[in-house]
Amino acid sequence: MKILSAKQLAEADKISIKKQGITSEELMERAASLVFEEIHHRLENRPIPIKIFCGIGNNGGDGLVIARKLMEHDYKVKVYIVNYSNKRSEDFLSNYDKLKALSKGWPVQLKGENDLPELNKGDFVVDSIFGIGLNRPIEGWMAKLVNHINQSGAFILSVDMPSGLFPDQAQEKNAAIVKADYTLSFQAPKIAFFLPETMDYVGNLQILDIGLDREFIGTLESNHFLITSEYARAIYKTRNKNTHKGDYGNVLIAGGSYGKIGSVMLTATAALRTGTGLCSLFIPECGYEIIQTGLPEAMVLTDSDSKMITEFPVEFEADAICFGMGVGTDEKSISALRNMLEHTRNPVVIDADGLNILSMKNELMELLPENSILTPHPGELKRLIGEWKDDFEMLDKVKAFSKKYKVILVVKGAHTCTVQNDSVMINNSGNPGMATAGSGDVLSGVITSLLGQSYEPISAAVLAVYLHGAAGDIAAKEFGFESLLARDIANNIGRAIRQLFNEP
Ligand SMILES: NC(=O)C1=CN([C@@H]2O[C@H](COP(=O)(O)OP(=O)(O)OC[C@H]3O[C@@H](n4cnc5c(N)ncnc54)[C@H](O)[C@@H]3O)[C@@H](O)[C@H]2O)[C@@H](O)CC1
Numbered sequence: 020m021k022i023l024s025a026k027q028l029a030e031a032d033k034i035s036i037k038k039q040g041i042t043s044e045e046l047m048e049r050a051a052s053l054v055f056e057e058i059h060h061r062l063e064n065r066p067i068p069i070k071i072f073c074g075i076g077n078n079g080g081d082g083l084v085i086a087r088k089l090m091e092h093d094y095k096v097k098v099y100i101v102n103y104s105n106k107r108s109e110d111f112l113s114n115y116d117k118l119k120a121l122s123k124g125w126p127v128q129l130k131g132e133n134d135l136p137e138l139n140k141g142d143f144v145v146d147s148i149f150g151i152g153l154n155r156p157i158e159g160w161m162a163k164l165v166n167h168i169n170q171s172g173a174f175i176l177s178v179d180m181p182s183g184l185f186p187d188q189a190q191e192k193n194a195a196i197v198k199a200d201y202t203l204s205f206q207a208p209k210i211a212f213f214l215p216e217t218m219d220y221v222g223n224l225q226i227l228d229i230g231l232d233r234e235f236i237g238t239l240e241s242n243h244f245l246i247t248s249e250y251a252r253a254i255y256k257t258r259n260k261n262t263h264k265g266d267y268g269n270v271l272i273a274g275g276s277y278g279k280i281g282s283v284m285l286t287a288t289a290a291l292r293t294g295t296g297l298c299s300l301f302i303p304e305c306g307y308e309i310i311q312t313g314l315p316e317a318m319v320l321t322d323s324d325s326k327m328i329t330e331f332p333v334e335f336e337a338d339a340i341c342f343g344m345g346v347g348t349d350e351k352s353i354s355a356l357r358n359m360l361e362h363t364r365n366p367v368v369i370d371a372d373g374l375n376i377l378s379m380k381n382e383l384m385e386l387l388p389e390n391s392i393l394t395p396h397p398g399e400l401k402r403l404i405g406e407w408k409d410d411f412e413m414l415d416k417v418k419a420f421s422k423k424y425k426v427i428l429v430v431k432g433a434h435t436c437t438v439q440n441d442s443v444m445i446n447n448s449g450n451p452g453m454a455t456a457g458s459g460d461v462l463s464g465v466i467t468s469l470l471g472q473s474y475e476p477i478s479a480a481v482l483a484v485y486l487h488g489a490a491g492d493i494a495a496k497e498f499g500f501e502s503l504l505a506r507d508i509a510n511n512i513g514r515a516i517r518q519l520f521n522e523p
């Protein structure tokens with residue numbers, strides 16, 4: 020699903036109004052009615068105090084429509100108008116008149132910090148102050164209002180955007196932004212919903228299709244995409260009946276050191292669970308019995324060193340190679356990676372210490388085969404690309420890095436970003452239970468497996484990230500966040516694949 024900018028969405032609004040022969044007020048009615056329906060569906064006429072904060076632009080107009088609809092259904096509604104200027108939008112004004120005609124009391128006018136209304140824990144707040152029209156940070160008494168709402172303990176539903184959040188640009192660290200429990204956003208996701216510094220303002224996210232013109236949206240260019248299950252399903256390749264293990268790749272996973280053999284075991288387990296035909300590990304000698312006992316499906320080649328990797332089996336003909344988990348950064352292991360890169364033309368997967376070695380020995384970057392996949396977590400990423408001042412600069416630096424070295428970066432996080440050149444694919448599956456040891460080793464195994472099964476490198480990365488998250492979601496249902504283990508993710512990859520086709 021395309022992630023759109025505020026500018027593109029405003030344009031899509033205009034074009035849709037024209038093409039559909041409707042007024043902007045009718046579009047507002049349509050969009051806000053969808054929000055009303057979501058609220059009504061969940062509250063089922065419970066007498067909860069609903070307090071609606073409306074700005075005076077079109078986001079505020081949405082709030083007025085929601086208020087009217089809720090009143091028509093006998094909800095207990097109080098409306099506050101946040102008068103941040105005297106330029107009220109046309110659609111705000113016409114909906115203001117409609118609301119006044121319906122309600123007995125006038126909406127409460129807020130004009131300064133002495134007007135902050137009483138809010139209680141059990142209240143249901145609708146935040147309709149600013150949407151995508153925000154063009155500067157919220158300041159002064161309105162910042163106080165935002166903090167007042169945030170600290171109230173009320174349930175907060177934001178309409179289109181948490182007020183104060185810029186959809187697609189960086190903002191100050193301590194900006195006044197509504198911290199929503201739930202955001203109902205119109206038509207398309209906005210990038211700020213998924214970036215580490217701003218995702219917490221959004222709460223649970225739901226995108227409402229307000230029926231903007233599909234054809235026009237199809238023509239809009241965006242470098243940012245949200246990975247959906249439909250997209251993952253479209254990438255996935257089904258198996259033929261007439262087939263054998265040789266059709267599903269022969270992968271080689273090189274890693275591990277004394278005390279860290281578990282990492283490669285997890286990677287190999289994940290590769291096998293993702294359908295790899297043949298899986299071999301290249302590990303220090305100390306891991307031989309551990310793997311042969313713990314993972315009989317895998318084959319093992321050992322280094323001459325008992326505790327770390329010091330060389331690479333360059334004659335091994337692998338369909339995909341993964342290097343790095345548990346390797347350490349000893350000079351001897353660095354030469355093992357150099358040896359591998361000097362003898363490999365196909366894209367490889369580099370993770371963990373493999374990435375740390377690349378940051379230490381920049382010259383090795385030049386040896387990376389085109390379209391290799393690097394899977395840094397934020398710490399490893401910092402070592403690769405240096406510090407960044409905000410998420411947007413981070414994305415710019417990652418894009419530049421991808422272009423410079425012709426590689427794919429999988430930037431791991433709550434919403435893992437897979438970056439190739441200027442395009443960023445954002446993942447939305449997964450849960451906090453996956454913040455656990457070995458989770459990244461499993462992801463590398465899934466990517467390597469798909470690469471070995473002849474998926475295009477970018478497809479392997481994107482599908483792997485999606486399946487890894489979805490498998491984690493299935494595992495979390497069984498174990499809860501706290502007791503989820505990395506191996507549970509690997510063991511649920513098959514269920515995640517079946518779920519793509521709605522098989523339980
Ligand atoms: N255009 C349309 O047809 C539709 C618009 N919709 C709603 O309209 C919203 C966008 O409406 P608007 O463009 O009126 O913008 P907003 O309602 O988000 O903001 C209103 C105005 O406030 C001013 N402003 C921005 N930042 C400020 C700040 N920090 N302090 C004080 N004033 C500030 C700006 O002049 C801005 O235009 C969307 O987010 C959505 O909720 C929906 O009703 C769907 C249809």
Ligand SMILES: [K+]
Nearest residue numbers: 146149180182
């Ligand atoms: K809002």
